[in-house]
Amino acid sequence: MKIIATLCSSFLILASSFATEQRPNIVFLLIDDLGYADCGFNGGKDIHTPSIDKLAAEGTVLESLYVQPVCSPTRSALMTGRYATHTGVYTIVRPHATWGLPLTERTLANALHDAGYATAITGKWHLGEFEPAYLPTARGFDHHYGHYFGMLDYFTHLRGQDLDWYRDGKQIKEEGYTTHLLSREACRIITEKDKTKPLFLYVPFNGVHTPLEVPDEYLKPYGELKGARQKLAGMLSAVDEAIGQIVAALDKTGQRENTLIIFSTDNGGPPPGSNTPLRAFKGSIYEGGVRGCAFANWPGHIPAGKRLKEPMHTVDWYPTLVKLAGGTLEQKTALDGKDVWPMLTQGAPSPHDAILCVQSPTVAALRMGDWKLVMNGGTTDSEGAPKAKGKKGKSMAAESGETLALYNLATDIGEKQNLATQEPERTSAMRARLAEFLKDAVTPGQMGHEATALIEQPKKKAK
Secondary structure (H helix, E strand, O other): OHHHHHHHHHHHHHHHHHHHHHOOEEEEEEEOOOOOOOOHHHOOOOOOOHHHHHHHHOOEEEOOEEOOOOHHHHHHHHHHOOOHHHHOOOOOOOOOOOOOOOOOOOOHHHHHHHOOOEEEEEEEOOOOOOOHHHOHHHOOOOEEEEEOOOOOOOOOOEEOOEEOOEEOOEEOOOOOOHHHHHHHHHHHHHHHOOOOOOEEEEEEOOOOOOOOOOOHHHOHHHOOOOHHHHHHHHHHHHHHHHHHHHHHHHHHOOOHHHEEEEEEEOOOOOOOOOOOOOOOOOOOOOHHHHEEOEEEEOOOOOOOOEEEOOOEEHHHHHHHHHHHOOOOOOOOOOOOOOOOHHHHHHOOOOOOOOEEEEEEOOEEEEEEOOEEEEEOOOOOHHHOOOOOEOHHHOEHHHHHOOOEEEEEOOOOOOOOOOOOOOOHHHHHHHHHHHHHHHOOOOOOOHHHHHHHHHHHHHHHHHO
């Protein structure tokens, strides 16, 4: 009987080990304000990104991954699998703002943690910090190291007069360039990880967001570039070096073959970043604001050397990764994201019949196949041009009411030719579909304020 018990115990250990090996580590690299065409793999010529380009070449480039126009909304979409129309996170969560990612939302970290993953974030959270319940360590992450907001000084870690650098909710003072520190922490986590658990490591770098700061040594290879572009080049080179170190840590610890690496920007790049050949920049619902520079890499599982044109959205990572991890998608909040694993690995078509890109409930775009409808896009400051003004300084869109533009991205990726009047039936059908997406849209911050009430209510009762 003892022999049988020992054999059964050994079998269970082996089965558990096998199950762990089959479930990949997940390393999600999110680069702040990276332009669509700043990296070599996506057409960049003047900035050296060898580590990033090697990963892209050995994986599948996602040519049509949609993100949000600005930072916090993309992070919310990633963490919840839900559009901003359902979370209320349409815009940036400012320091000390009394709202954040609603507490009613289950996060990707929650779901993966429940599935048995160790979870860690090294970098920028940007989804609320005014109450402990909004911090990453209260939203499914075992560990957080880094900052809560953007725009911090890369060397002092100050945002204005406030120190924005933390370890597990406690403010700390450290010396060092933030990109270097985040890489060092990510490598430490990889090296010291619990071997009985797969790892979800979320690395949202603050590079290459302003302020444009980098050690002088990273500027030297870019003497031919001038001003802001030279600084951006140095900053991206530092991020590329950091990613190379993270991959090396996976290799050194024997985990690389069982690690899915996802690389993405959080929104289109602002100047001096390059979004060529896309229209506009960060903050816009045109392609230059919402089409991300991205790829996925998992040796032996995701095809190498492939460029995928099928559209997907950041909300899709949530159900895709949770299913891959063996977790459950049973939850109170309905998902907008779809499982894109068959698309990534087997050449299946996009599971979406339509994808929403939204800046607010009244400024939105819809992609259906090769066609894209833009509602109230206008000419925005984010395009590097002044807004068109009408009488008494009002915008042209405000004077004429709702504006619609229709583009065929297959032939006009730069969104230069508005075909709305030439395609009235298509425009009408897509407008109706967009209306379906927006009919239950919450107002900006609405869900955040409701969540605030949830944690303030007990305080009121206690008085």
